[in-house]
Amino acid sequence: MFRRKWTGLPEDPQFPADMKGLGYFINKDDEIRSIENPNNYFNFFLNRNPRWNDRQRFAMNRAIQGIIWEHLENLGLKKVPLPLGTSDLTKPHVPIFISKDIAAKSRVVVIFGETAQDLGVIAHRIIGGAGGVAKGSMVSIVSKLLQQRSSPSDSSPPGIILANMGELLWWPAGNRTLSFSAFSGTPMKSAVHYGMEVTDKNKVPHNADMKEHVNYIFDEVIPHFVKDCAKIDVIGVGDSAEIVEQYLDLPAVWPQWKDRISSLSLVGGLHPVWELKNEEFANVFLRNKARAYITSTEPAGIAISGPDGNPDTKSFTQIGCPVFSSGEPYYTECTLISAADLILAWLQEVAMTPEGEDYANPEFHIVFSDNITPDDGHDWGDCLGEEPDSKEAAKVENDGNQDTGAETSEQRLNVLNHPGDDQAKDHNEGKGEDGQSKDDD
Numbered sequence: 001m002f003r004r005k006w007t008g009l010p011e012d013p014q015f016p017a018d019m020k021g022l023g024y025f026i027n028k029d030d031e032i033r034s035i036e037n038p039n040n041y042f043n044f045f046l047n048r049n050p051r052w053n054d055r056q057r058f059a060m061n062r063a064i065q066g067i068i069w070e071h072l073e074n075l076g077l078k079k080v081p082l083p084l085g086t087s088d089l090t091k092p093h094v095p096i097f098i099s100k101d102i103a104a105k106s107r108v109v110v111i112f113g114e115t116a117q118d119l120g121v122i123a124h125r126i127i128g129g130a131g132g133v134a135k136g137s138m139v140s141i142v143s144k145l146l147q148q149r150s151s152p153s154d155s156s157p158p159g160i161i162l163a164n165m166g167e168l169l170w171w172p173a174g175n176r177t178l179s180f181s182a183f184s185g186t187p188m189k190s191a192v193h194y195g196m197e198v199t200d201k202n203k204v205p206h207n208a209d210m211k212e213h214v215n216y217i218f219d220e221v222i223p224h225f226v227k228d229c230a231k232i233d234v235i236g237v238g239d240s241a242e243i244v245e246q247y248l249d250l251p252a253v254w255p256q257w258k259d260r261i262s263s264l265s266l267v268g269g270l271h272p273v274w275e276l277k278n279e280e281f282a283n284v285f286l287r288n289k290a291r292a293y294i295t296s297t298e299p300a301g302i303a304i305s306g307p308d309g310n311p312d313t314k315s316f317t318q319i320g321c322p323v324f325s326s327g328e329p330y331y332t333e334c335t336l337i338s339a340a341d342l343i344l345a346w347l348q349e350v351a352m353t354p355e356g357e358d359y360a361n362p363e364f365h366i367v368f369s370d371n372i373t374p375d376d377g378h379d380w381g382d383c384l385g386e387e388p389d390s391k392e393a394a395k396v397e398n399d400g401n402q403d404t405g406a407e408t409s410e411q412r413l414n415v416l417n418h419p420g421d422d423q424a425k426d427h428n429e430g431k432g433e434d435g436q437s438k439d440d441d
Contacts, residue, residue: 009190013052015059019067022060026067030132042128051191058185061118064127068120069097071139075146076100077160082216083206084224092170092204094177094213095119097138097162102225105159107150107262107351109233110217111141112163112240114268114333115210118179119164122237123333131337138162141340148348151231152355158233159226163217165210165240170202177204210240214247218257231262233347238332241269249278254285262359263350264290265343266319268332273320282320288360290321291346293339300327301342303364312369322364 019025020035024042027033034040046056069079078100081093097119102108113122121127126136134140146157167177171186178186186196206220207213222232236244245266248254258280269292276282287307294315296304302325304310305317317323326339336343353359 006189009192012188012191012193013055014187015056017059017062017066019063022056022063024060026133030134031130032064032128032133041130049191054185055187058182060128061124061182064124064133065118065120067133068137068139071134071137072097072120072142072162075139075142077142077162080221082164082204082213082221084220090175092177092202094164094168094204094207096164096217096221097160098221098225099159099161102159102161103227105150105156105226105230106154107231107233108159108161108222108226109145109235109347110161110163110222111138111235112165112214112217112237112244113138114238115165115240115243116179116181116238117166117333118182119162119167121166122336123331125331126334126337135337141336141344144340144344148344148351150351152352158351159230161217161221161225163213163240165213165243168204168207168209168213169198170204172201210243211247214240214243218247218253230260231351232257232260233263233265233350234261235265235267235336235343236269237336238268241266242271245269245271245276249276249281251278254278254281258285261285262289263347264321265347266290266292266321267326267339267343268294268335270294270316270319273318276320286320289350291343291361292319292321292323293326293335293343294323295328295330295332295335296325297329298325298327298368300325300339302368303366304368306364306366307361310366310368314370322361 015022019032023035024032025035027038032042034043042060044053044057046053073079076099077097079095080098081089081095083093086093099105099108113119117123120138121136122138122141123136127133128136134143142160142162145160148157149155150158164177166179167182169178169180169183170176171178171183173186183198183202184195188196206216226232234244236242244264248257248261248264264286273282273286276286294304294317296302296315298304303322304313304315304325305319305323307321309317309319310323315323324339324342326335326342328334328338350359
């Protein structure tokens with residue numbers, strides 16, 4: 001009888017959570033490169049065993065996040081644990097970033113990133129590839145916001161709140177929260193264990209999921225740190241945009257915020273307008289003070305649709321507000337990066353509305369179309385390169401003789417099956433029964 005001991009299982013691989021220890025550095029272009037070969041970016045496929053790759057990615061993401069957080073703090077943001085009042089950081093809490101001087105701001109921009117991303121991260125495909133750390137993270141967005149004015153009478157930059165929509169699972173061993181994907185990369189008893197189990201001990205009070213976190217930001221964080229007269233600009237990315245819309249659409253919520261929210265940017269969000277129940281929010285606010293930016297092959301800023309949708313495009317446009325191309329054709333996580341200048345310029349336009357006037361989106365004249373060809377009755381044979389009138393031309397040529405047409409098809413089939421038969425026939429017709437050429441006679 002054989003017995004396998006726990007000590008006989010392969011150990012879970014360990015990697016240092018720092019850039020140099022992992023064999024990488026950040027070059028002068030702010031890109032992560034290999035120390036061994038500076039021409040190479042981050043190599044995820046380190047081993048044929050996926051567990052080794054996941055553990056390396058876990059350590060690399062922690063190292064990257066540490067660099068991003070340092071940059072954000074250098075830009076004047078500070079980390080605040082939620083729930084508010086948390087002093088023991090060994091207890092479950094969710095970190096967010098806010099401006100240090102947010103209490104004095106007359107305008108505040110609240111950003112809800114994607115639910116799959118770590119705090120401060122926009123897209124790892126940009127951070128770990130061409131583009132670099134700042135471009136692929138909230139560092140680039142915060143840097144640009146700090147160059148704006150809060151209002152025509154306030155030249156100071158707006159305050160900033162970075163919500164943490166992704167990292168909501170408490171990891172007791174690390175005394176921090178993680179995203180779902182990162183949670184599966186935490187150390188296990190062995191490399192072949194099934195994985196980490198999520199229980200109530202992994203939940204953070206009042207921030208157990210994305211919806212609770214959105215509620216807490218609006219119900220607790222903003223009233224606690226932001227003065228009552230300050231205007232609010234909201235940016236939602238991907239699925240977070242839809243969660244924010246669902247929250248603001250609640251009958252008890254919208255009356256509290258309708259006079260404070262100046263703009264709503266739906267970046268990659270595709271929440272159907274017909275699912276919204278609050279008429280004032282859906283038919284007044286979204287139409288006048290919201291804009292959507294979707295994945296599209298069109299250049300950034302092209303108007304795809306008005307608030308009522310565009311029937312001449314295959315893209316979903318029934319969002320209830322003007323829809324623009326983000327300039328990103330494929331990945332929702334990259335829409336905020338590609339459309340950053342466009343989005344932030346609009347936020348500045350709204351903020352610079354003269355005092356006493358109420359901003360409203362202009363009437364957009366939509367001419368965009370995907371050039372969808374209507375069904376004109378042609379069969380699929382036209383896609384093979386045949387002339388549209390080939391059948392009628394064959395009729396005229398054959399003078400209505402269907403048999404001739406059948407023979408022609410048969411001849412074509414014979415040529416395909418025996419490409420040399422016609423040549424052999426022509427050659428044999430010039431010979432007699434004895435195989436000698438008739439011309440020899």
